[in-house]
Amino acid sequence: MPVSRDDVLEWIRNYAGVIAENNQYLTQLDAAIGDADHGANMNRGFQAVLGKLPGVADKDIGTILKTVGMTLLGTVGGAGGPLYGTFFIQAGTATAGKQELSLDDWVAALDSAIQGVKMRGKAEPGDKTMIDALTPALQAVKDAAADGQPLGEALHRSAQAAEQGMKATIPLVARKGRASYLGERSADHQDPGATSSFLLLDSAARVWSDRK
Numbered sequence: 001m002p003v004s005r006d007d008v009l010e011w012i013r014n015y016a017g018v019i020a021e022n023n024q025y026l027t028q029l030d031a032a033i034g035d036a037d038h039g040a041n042m043n044r045g046f047q048a049v050l051g052k053l054p055g056v057a058d059k060d061i062g063t064i065l066k067t068v069g070m071t072l073l074g075t076v077g078g079a080g081g082p083l084y085g086t087f088f089i090q091a092g093t094a095t096a097g098k099q100e101l102s103l104d105d106w107v108a109a110l111d112s113a114i115q116g117v118k119m120r121g122k123a124e125p126g127d128k129t130m131i132d133a134l135t136p137a138l139q140a141v142k143d144a145a146a147d148g149q150p151l152g153e154a155l156h157r158s159a160q161a162a163e164q165g166m167k168a169t170i171p172l173v174a175r176k177g178r179a180s181y182l183g184e185r186s187a188d189h190q191d192p193g194a195t196s197s198f199l200l201l202d203s204a205a206r207v208w209s210d211r212k
Helices: 005-021 023-033 038-056 061-075 080-094 103-121 131-146 151-167 178-186 192-210
Strands: none
Touching (some): 005 023, 005 038, 005 061, 023 192, 038 080, 038 192, 080 103, 080 192, 103 151, 131 151
């Protein structure tokens, strides 16, 4: 059963709520190794996104995702704006004109989104960034698709891999961003960007698996 345009809208709305609920948590994580603003920045951005969704609710999925990305670029400060903005714009480019998404469509969109983030942030796995959650999540959903798994199972495997990647950032020494200035002191802290990335994919898994 494919993911509909309405399912995509519900995912974005759900994630905005998740970010609002985890605003303080993400900020606490960022306070340890960053500027203590990731939660506040992401929450401001996705509250702005909620205001934009009614205007694109009748558009194709690509347009919806690009609108999310452009809104984040204009409202989220720090590194989160360019990186999450790029994520959604690239995902929107990959889904241009589509009214629904198959598992293969989602794999292609996620792949495009992550490649865009890697190019924008110049980060690789092991650098202690959102890429550490996104990369294993992409591989997990690709493997699940290749194994012929249904969409819901593939999404859950992807979210689980993102969670493992997120937790794996704890012992890492940051090599990118504000956290890299701390050197060895950045170890023993979970990366806030990897955390918000896990929450993004976990939201998709929950919302799209529970749809009627």
